[in-house]
Amino acid sequence: MQAERQWFHETRAKAVIQALKGNRINGYFVQNRVNAVEQVLQLIPNQSLIAMGGSMTLFETGIYDAIKKGNYNLIDRFEKGISQDEALTRLKTGLTADIFLAGVNAVTEQGELVFVDASCTRVAPILFGPQKVILVSGCNKIVPNLAYAQERIRHFVAPANARRLGRKTPCAKTGKCEDCSSPDRICNATVVIHKQAFEQRLHLVLVGETLGL
Numbered sequence: 705m706q707a708e709r710q711w712f713h714e715t716r717a718k719a720v721i722q723a724l725k726g727n728r729i730n731g732y733f734v735q736n737r738v739n740a741v742e743q744v745l746q747l748i749p750n751q752s753l754i755a756m757g758g759s760m761t762l763f764e765t766g767i768y769d770a771i772k773k774g775n776y777n778l779i780d781r782f783e784k785g786i787s788q789d790e791a792l793t794r795l796k797t798g799l800t801a802d803i804f805l806a807g808v809n810a811v812t813e814q815g816e817l818v819f820v821d822a823s824c825t826r827v828a829p830i831l832f833g834p835q836k837v838i839l840v841s842g843c844n845k846i847v848p849n850l851a852y853a854q855e856r857i858r859h860f861v862a863p864a865n866a867r868r869l870g871r872k873t874p875c876a877k878t879g880k881c882e883d884c885s886s887p888d889r890i891c892n893a894t895v896v897i898h899k900q901a902f903e904q905r906l907h908l909v910l911v912g913e914t915l916g917l
């Protein structure tokens with residue numbers, strides 16, 4: 705079963721990487737999370753100023769720990785004990801970092817990247833600012849097209865993340881989207897990157913495992 709799963713992930717990922725190329729987005733397939741750390745570090749020069757978006761994948765793969773231990777300057781918005789004001793200051797500083805690392809919520813077979821965000825602190829630097837953006841995703845996030853991406857986000861990613869983060873939204877209780885107007889709403893913005901203007905800016909590492917939500 706594991707062999708078939710691996711074959712499925714790899715075959716789909718390779719097709720997506722071809723599509724990404726046509727969109728001026730650089731794609732990489734790696735078998736597992738250990739290889740994902742190696743691939744990401746290869747893309748980052750020593751001493752780079754690095755910022756990160758909220759992403760379970762960056763923690764699950766060990767990328768966050770590797771960056772912390774490495775020869776880099778991390779603007780660490782996840783540091784324990786910092787105030788909300790300090791976290792906000794770090795988020796703003798991250799808008800002009802050399803490198804921005806984040807996850808993605810869905811990747812279409814046409815090579816489009818789809819994100820949902822509550823406050824846009826993740827999507828803002830992905831769209832503009834940092835010189836290089838490196839995204840990491842499990843192959844479980846590959847979907848046939850944008851309609852599937854929207855379904856995935858509204859009916860799985862947003863409710864599960866709302867629950868994880870303790871948001872007071874209907875979906876965090878029922879597991880279903882009710883298109884709420886809650887101040888805690890987690891899906892205030894949905895962003896699709898169809899293509900990239902600058903060829904060497906956007907990189908997506910696809911990992912042959914189930915990662916994140």
Ligand code: SF4
Nearest residue numbers: 862875881882884890
């Ligand atoms: S609109 Fe509200 S209920 Fe629907 S997924 Fe988003 S946060 Fe949950």
